[in-house]
Amino acid sequence: METSTARKGLFISFEGSEGCGKSTQIRLLAEALGGRDPLLLREPGGTPAGEIIRHLLQHAPEGDALTPEAELLLFAASRAQLVREVIRPALQAGRVVICDRFLDSTTVYQGVARRIPPEETARINAFAVGDCLPDITFLLDLDRATALARLGGRSQSADRIERESEEFFAAVRRGYLDLAAREPQRIRVLDASLPAESIASEILAELQQAGHF
Numbered sequence: 001m002e003t004s005t006a007r008k009g010l011f012i013s014f015e016g017s018e019g020c021g022k023s024t025q026i027r028l029l030a031e032a033l034g035g036r037d038p039l040l041l042r043e044p045g046g047t048p049a050g051e052i053i054r055h056l057l058q059h060a061p062e063g064d065a066l067t068p069e070a071e072l073l074l075f076a077a078s079r080a081q082l083v084r085e086v087i088r089p090a091l092q093a094g095r096v097v098i099c100d101r102f103l104d105s106t107t108v109y110q111g112v113a114r115r116i117p118p119e120e121t122a123r124i125n126a127f128a129v130g131d132c133l134p135d136i137t138f139l140l141d142l143d144r145a146t147a148l149a150r151l152g153g154r155s156q157s158a159d160r161i162e163r164e165s166e167e168f169f170a171a172v173r174r175g176y177l178d179l180a181a182r183e184p185q186r187i188r189v190l191d192a193s194l195p196a197e198s199i200a201s202e203i204l205a206e207l208q209q210a211g212h213f
């Protein structure tokens with residue numbers, strides 16, 4: 001039987017489609033929280049095993065034939081390891097943990113866009129994370145054309161998921177907004193087309209309003 005997180009820290013996740021500005025906002029938030037020494041993580045990855053899974057999922061030719069089911073289980077395996085090896089101990093030690101993507105990415109990319117039944121996705125997500133859920137999640141909502149323009153096309157270096165169709169990314173955006181509508185108490189939707197500094201101010205204001213700082 002697993003122990004519960006029984007945490008004293010704060011768990012913040014960032015979500016959204018590629019190029020929406022997650023890394024930028026995480027960097028700005030970390031600068032704003034400097035003295036609190038936030039722990040910055042990304043998914044998939046963040047542990048030695050997780051980084052190997054990341055490579056298989058994104059760039060290794062062996063990943064090309066992955067089925068949606070195998071893909072979902074690999075994201076979940078990386079997350080299960082990250083939770084137990086890194087996130088849970090950090091939260092128990094009272095740290096602020098900021099994660100670039102977490103279980104909502106699986107709900108949306110594998111559940112909605114890859115069309116794995118939502119109850120299966122939810123069951124595997126729950127098994128992977130246990131009671132370790134973000135206290136607050138910032139969803140950076142951005143249209144695909146703006147994201148692609150920011151990324152400068154990125155066609156040469158695109159990974160396996162980035163090479164998906166426009167319909168796939170339309171489903172991702174819709175899936176995120178639907179999820180946020182179902183979980184408004186945890187997920188805050190931000191207009192990611194605004195200048196980075198004003199989004200960063202909004203994030204700090206949301207965190208203060210929610211009583212986190």
Ligand code: Z5A
Pocket residue numbers: 016017018019020021022023024025042043044075101102103104105106107109110150151161162192193194195196197199
């Ligand atoms: N995936 C999945 O399918 N299931 C899962 O469970 C998980 C993940 C966990 C991980 O990709 C892939 O795995 C992802 C989902 C899938 N695939 N897709 N698509 P990743 O980690 O390699 O990359 P990413 O998460 O997609 O993010 P990114 O491409 O690194 O982008 P970002 O971090 O959101 O954006 P950024 O780097 O901060 O900004 C992009 C550019 O825009 C950059 O030049 C910035 O300077 C600029 N920028 C940022 N903000 C602004 C504003 N506000 N205005 C103007 N310009 C801006």
